[in-house]
Amino acid sequence: AQSVTQLGSHVSVSEGALVLLRCNYSSSVPPYLFWYVQYPNQGLQLLLKYTSAATLVKGINGFEAEFKKSETSFHLTKPSAHMSDAAEYFCATGRRALTFGSGTRLQVQP
Amino acid sequence: EAGVTQFPSHSVIEKGQTVTLRCDPISGHDNLYWYRRVMGKEIKFLLHFVKESKQDESGMPNNRFLAERTGGTYSTLKVQPAELEDSGVYFCASSQSGGPLIQYFGAGTRLSVL
Numbered sequence: 001a002q003s004v005t006q007l008g009s010h011v012s013v014s015e016g017a018l019v020l021l022r023c024n025y026s027s028s029v030p031p032y033l034f035w036y037v038q039y040p041n042q043g044l045q046l047l048l049k050y051t052s053a054a055t056l057v058k059g060i061n062g063f064e065a066e067f068k069k070s071e072t073s074f075h076l077t078k079p080s081a082h083m084s085d086a087a088e089y090f091c092a093t094g095r096r097a098l099t100f101g102s103g104t105r106l107q108v109q110p
Numbered sequence: 111e112a113g114v115t116q117f118p119s120h121s122v123i124e125k126g127q128t129v130t131l132r133c134d135p136i137s138g139h140d141n142l143y144w145y146r147r148v149m150g151k152e153i154k155f156l157l158h159f160v161k162e163s164k165q166d167e168s169g170m171p172n173n174r175f176l177a178e179r180t181g182g183t184y185s186t187l188k189v190q191p192a193e194l195e196d197s198g199v200y201f202c203a204s205s206q207s208g209g210p211l212i213q214y215f216g217a218g219t220r221l222s223v224l
Contacts, residue, residue: 043201043216043218046213096141098155100154102151
């Protein structure tokens with residue numbers, strides 16, 4: 001069975017600071033991994049995906065994530081937070097039916 | 111190109127009533143998925159259609175939930191009769207056949223059962 005764990009239901013950073021959202025996965029097969037973002041009153045939008053190609057994956061809006069098999073991690077980072085990054089972020093795994101983490105709400109302080 | 115659209119955006123019903131949620135996938139997407147997020151919990155998979163066929167319905171909670179996708183286009187999810195624990199946000203997603211299997215999500219339907 002596949003699963004993902006997101007550490008920290010709420011993360012608060014200052015504008016301009018590094019954003020680090022943690023995701024660890026469990027999978028018996030090489031995983032497909034995704035990060036989605038949900039802005040208020042909107043659907044989930046794909047930020048980036050890992051599908052067994054390059055381990056460092058670049059996504060939209062300056063986000064990137066690194067697949068580390070030895071650590072079973074797929075943490076999401078952005079060098080400099082912007083106010084518009086405030087949203088809820090979901091890590092997910094799967095090839096058809098996705099299994100989601102519980103979500104991390106990112107707050108960006110001015 | 112239109113994205114995944116869901117109707118209604120919000121539904122408030124009383125326990126025991128029936129509610130039907132609708133999802134229009136992106137045109138040409140054979141795969142259609144339903145997910146649900148109960149408040150405070152993670153987003154959970156409900157079922158997966160390939161065209162008009164149910165490929166995987168392992169996440170459907172019980173037989174009060176009925177999903178259909180007649181003609182392989184839009185899908186409906188009916189809850190009959192609704193219970194309090196059915197409250198949550200119901201998401202629909204669609205994806206193309208083959209390729210990287212990226213799922214595109216709608217904005218969701220927020221269901222409140224009182």
